[in-house]
Amino acid sequence: MTHAVSNGLLASDLVKNFGSVSVLKNINFSMNADEAVGIVGPNGAGKTTLLSALAGAFQLDQGSILLNNQDVTEKCASARCNLGVVRTHQIPKPFDGMTVFENVLVAASYGVDADKQTAYQHTLNAIQLSGMEHVANRQAESLGLLDRKRLELARALATQPKILLLDEIAGGLTEAESVQLVDTIKELRRQGIGIIWIEHIVHVLLQVAERLICMDSGEIIADGEPQAVLSNPQVVKAYLGGGIE
Numbered sequence: 001m002t003h004a005v006s007n008g009l010l011a012s013d014l015v016k017n018f019g020s021v022s023v024l025k026n027i028n029f030s031m032n033a034d035e036a037v038g039i040v041g042p043n044g045a046g047k048t049t050l051l052s053a054l055a056g057a058f059q060l061d062q063g064s065i066l067l068n069n070q071d072v073t074e075k076c077a078s079a080r081c082n083l084g085v086v087r088t089h090q091i092p093k094p095f096d097g098m099t100v101f102e103n104v105l106v107a108a109s110y111g112v113d114a115d116k117q118t119a120y121q122h123t124l125n126a127i128q129l130s131g132m133e134h135v136a137n138r139q140a141e142s143l144g145l146l147d148r149k150r151l152e153l154a155r156a157l158a159t160q161p162k163i164l165l166l167d168e169i170a171g172g173l174t175e176a177e178s179v180q181l182v183d184t185i186k187e188l189r190r191q192g193i194g195i196i197w198i199e200h201i202v203h204v205l206l207q208v209a210e211r212l213i214c215m216d217s218g219e220i221i222a223d224g225e226p227q228a229v230l231s232n233p234q235v236v237k238a239y240l241g242g243g244i245e
């Protein structure tokens, strides 16, 4: 489903090879900045690679990415972050030796151009929104998994994203922890932040995603209303053979 988007992302004919392995094969994807898009698919389908491509983590072998009609294909991750697109990582990557507050302040200060006062305010907002006030002064390396995931989210939020790219942020959490995380993400949606969220825990993802994409072997095999995608025979065969988690 691709169409010109004056306020959002348009990715055309994306190709990414790692050596002889073709990981993204002519991907076409578009979204408005106010959408919540879920991405599912079997391990190795290319989901994280697509997210990385949208975030500007590497150069593509082919294709183009437009953000709000501006060509960002050649722009690096920090330039895209400045334009409002930022990602979280599947494995949280905080700066050890720094507190939660300091970690978020670094993102607020250097992720985007912000003066000291603004960065401080963005840091407080991101910490509050992520529910981390109670651990703001803890060292990052002492956090449990939920708080490490929250910190990953807080650091992304501190950059004031318009489109947030989430990579398996619920993975490894308990059911109760996932509920808390979904509440936070719903709040981001209320604030108008667009979301692309890769998640294997489909019932959690569906609480937020209004549109679902399924990838397999570097291709998008289905894209649309979540229940329609989940009952698509190709999706059932490629991904849901083991049932929905």
Ligand SMILES: Nc1ncnc2c1ncn2[C@@H]1O[C@H](COP(=O)(O)OP(=O)(O)OP(=O)(O)O)[C@@H](O)[C@H]1O
Binding pocket: 018, 021, 023, 041, 042, 043, 044, 045, 046, 047, 048, 049, 050
């Ligand atoms: N930097 C890299 N160098 C070489 N191969 C890579 C690299 N990154 C990913 N791959 C390969 O690309 C393929 C797609 O990986 P990717 O992580 O995008 O899949 P995924 O759909 O996100 O999988 P998962 O659900 O397991 O996270 C895999 O075969 C992976 O081994």
